[in-house]
Amino acid sequence: MASQGASTAVRHSVTRFQRPPRITRRLRRNPKTGLPQPHVKITTREFAPCRLEDHSQTTLKDDLMYMTYKHEVGERPPPRQIRLRFDPNDPYTKFRHNPPVGGPQLGTRPAPPCTPENVVRLERIQLHTMVKESIANKSHLLGAMMQMRALTGETFQGGGHHAVEGIQITRGKKSVGGWLRPGVPVGVKVDLRGQSMYDFLGTLVEFVLPRLRDFSGIVLPPQSSSIKTPASVAGVVSFGLPANALVFFPQIEVNVDAYPKLYGMHIHFVTNATGVGAQDRARALVSGFQVPFIRR
Amino acid sequence: MLSRTSTKCARAVHPPWRRLLATETVTQTPSTAPTPPPRSKKSLRPHISTAIILNRSPIITRTPTLFEQAYYAYQARLRRALHNPFPYDFYFKQGTLLETRFNIEERKRERLAFGPGFLEKEDVSEEKRAADIAAVEQLALQEGEGEELMPRTRPENIEGDVKSLDRRGKRNLYLLLHASDDGKDIWRFPQGDVEKGQFLHQAAQKDLYAECGDLMDTWIVGKAPVGVYKPPQPIGASQETAERVVFFFKGHIMAGQVKPESGNIKDFAWLTKEEIETRLEGNYWDAVKDILSDY
Incomplete structure (x- = not known):
């Protein structure tokens, strides 16, 4: 009993804090907000143990390494050089346009050698919504932004991380026949990394996907489809959720009446897999988090 | 928030997949490929078996330090x-x-x-505050809150029962069999021989069922073995005896329980890495210790 009391005392001493030190130096004020600024840059990191990250580290990583390992002996042979190489000092060839020999190599790029460092892992999840009405009236983006905000809780440079961009507005890139112009806001997107990524994935897999009636899995392309397309060597798994699936997210379910309209979204699981067969390795990883796949 | 696991890979200066530009010159590197050792003239075909490292993954999160x-x-x-x-x-x-x-x-x-x-x-006034708290408690009662969570440790009779799959929920458990092979009583992983024309991973699944019964849902990870073990030749064996090679496969158990089928299996146990170390022989332990998880 005494030891139990001692252990709780120790736990309290590490999770509770004493009174903060008295502020002796005047804090600078932010000219924009008028709020006091600390003297040091404050960043926050993980604030709770993350179940899915533990799962991916202890179970998935091993299994994926065993499943995707390709044995190679020695160094890889250099690619076949199929055209005469010219002397770089020759003034004729020196400043000429000099494309890589053999056309685009994107779809044929082999995967990097298997090492413990490049076992396939989830880098980020990107959520993306296009709001067509916003081309005519920008204020239609507000609903989609609020929805993303409720789903992810991401803010611009949230937690003091300069690389966290929060909810971003996507803009038109090119002119489409009297409908879209470059620079016009057309949607919102958000990148999730680390803890918030795993939180979102857990919510999706445990609350949303099981409650979707007509969703039996992410549809795989037919077996006859080409494996040398740019998409299949990119290592990204994508699928979409319709607007009526969004009510199953608990963050939105609590006050679904507050949203004038819900917007469907694309979900991209971005992994570190590259080269031939990258999408298959990415699918193996994502299915390890219990996201189902089917083949029609 | 940024992940603690995201690391930037250093890019090679000349990726091996890139074809050169027409004006680039190739630097000749001397080939340093080692020549294969000369094979002995007549070597016996080795005796191949597969062993399955059947894993029960953690079922609860581990307690933070x-x-x-x-x-x-x-x-x-x-x-x-x-x-x-x-x-x-x-x-x-x-x-x-x-x-x-x-x-x-x-x-x-x-x-x-x-x-x-x-x-x-x-x-707010005291009465208002008391009324609020009472109303919230009433709401909690209606919503059925306050149910007790399951304890994170099981009672001692389950934690200590090596045959239970519910023990040591925070750890990876592995299946070990107590077998009498060639008149010797040893602890080992489920194991069986590969027949001619059979793939290794198919043999692994079949051997697992043959020794542990088919009352469990299992999945063999991948088609390639995850480890290899060459038992030492028994003392006094002549040079002509075939070498024995055991290939290890990793498997997961999803449901069910082991029910030893063959007569030479006396017992089975679901054990953590430390418990396995005390039961395995030195050579065998050295072959498998890096495959087993510390968590």
């Missing part, structure tokens, strides 16, 4: 201090019971994080 607890508490406190203001109006209608409950809980969390002196005193 004291340092981790302190770290998480500090970071959670920082987050609370820095977070954007919560949009009450968006999430709750004014004056509803749900808003009252959220306010009471939020004040409790603030007090836990920053101490009792941090919050200003609420501007």
